[in-house]
Amino acid sequence: MTRLVCLAPLALLLALAAPALAHETRPAYLELRETAPGRYDVLWRTPLYEGLRLPFDLRLPEGTRPLAAPRTVDLPDWHLETWRLEADGGLAGKKILFRGHDATTAGVVVRLIPLEGPPRTLVVPPSRDAAVLGGAPADFVDFLRSGVRHILYGIDHLLFILGLFCLVSGWRALAATVTAFTVAHSLTLAAATFGLVTVPVAAVNAVVGLSILFLGPEIVRRRRGEASLTVRWPWLAAFAFGLLHGFGFASSLAGLGLSRRELAVGLLGFNCGVEIGQLGFVFALLGLGATLKRLDFRLPPWAGLVPAYVVGTAGAYLTLARTAVLWGR
Structure with a gap:
């Protein structure tokens, strides 16, 4: 049983939960x-x-x-x-x-x-x-909790991580992909939080939706044994889109009028919270896959494509909805 087949039930659950988890992660x-x-x-x-x-x-x-x-x-x-x-x-x-x-x-x-x-x-x-x-x-703990909430209630970020998870096989590739995403979003999170770079939140949210949509076809290619830049080097896509997701994370801290010291503490705590939430989600996926494999839970071959279509469809919906909001202004 492949990892994708093991993830099919979770992907369906995320698709059903997406409307309920739609939320605003800026305080x-x-x-x-x-x-x-x-x-x-x-x-x-x-x-x-x-x-x-x-x-x-x-x-x-x-x-x-x-x-x-x-x-x-x-x-x-x-x-x-x-x-x-x-x-x-x-x-x-x-x-x-x-x-x-x-x-x-x-x-x-x-x-x-x-x-x-x-x-x-x-x-x-x-x-x-x-x-x-x-x-x-x-203090540090307050911002750490905010970072954990931002990930665990952020259906768009969870879908992106799920898509990355479906693209890789083996713990080394998974570690490299997660590390690339972490490094990338940490860079833009710090740059945007300290005001070095300013980007409109609505535009960033629309592109984050597009990043999720992008992963859907790539998962299908990998499943069919086809090659692409993303299939060969998923860490590259994780790094590139991680830069965009970092701007989305920064919307929770930027513009709060904090002093430089408070901002530094907040940035460190929030970033640590994001990583805790992100790693917790990855370990939950690994645990689910290991459990289903141990139980010899079998699904039909077509079920291996379910995560790809869930990620792609959710990404398309988020992209269209957020672009409509952007154009309506």
């Missing part, structure tokens, strides 16, 4: 900048997913009063609201609530910038709907 961002004692400039930014605003509901602490009506701006990838408010006794130590974010979102990053003292950055995961302003700042 919402709230900045509270104190301009005078008890007065703050507020920036509230929520991501758009496929052209639609996610249903985040911000609830400020009691005792706050807006000083002007919010100004709203719709950008290609974000919905922005800015306003000024007054808070009795300031905001430090008070609780802020977020409603509407759940497991399909990436949570909220909150940054409190007081008149005196250093800024404080908090990461509010989807599992929580409240945070204490000025509390314990975000």
Whole structure:
């Protein structure tokens, strides 16, 4: 039994789960900048997913009063609201609530910038709907968890890894392919996070879908014994498209207003989390294949092509849907 046949049930499961796992992996961002004692400039930014605003509901602490009506701006990838408010006794130590974010979102990053003292950055995961302003700042573990979530809830990245997995045979080829993908996305993740390179998120998402579509026919070629550049050297495709996926990963960290030190810690933690999630998925695939082989689970010969068609079809759907959003702007 080949690895592709072993993966057929998983590929079908991913195809059925894709609509349910459609999500936004960029966090919402709230900045509270104190301009005078008890007065703050507020920036509230929520991501758009496929052209639609996610249903985040911000609830400020009691005792706050807006000083002007919010100004709203719709950008290609974000919905922005800015306003000024007054808070009795300031905001430090008070609780802020977020409603509407759940497991399909990436949570909220909150940054409190007081008149005196250093800024404080908090990461509010989807599992929580409240945070204490000025509390314990975000650390390595917070960003590591965000990286793991980004991979495990990112159906596009999981499909790409599945496609790479189907292209290789042998642990050496698998190690080289995964390493090439890791090196590539780490480079562009760092470059985009530190602002060295800027690319539009919507365009990157469309090309990520195209990278998944590209792997479908290549898996079929390999299955039929045909040769191609990708079939011979899958690590090359992993590296090339890994550069694009790195820009997709960077959308979770770029533009959060973090200091250089916070950004370095966040980048390291997030990248480690991405690798943990990625390796966990690869080991799950290996475990599934080994289990089915041990159980002598047999499928008809045509089932070996199922992963290719699932990856290719899902890639085509993501490419068309994201390109439509891109053209509609």
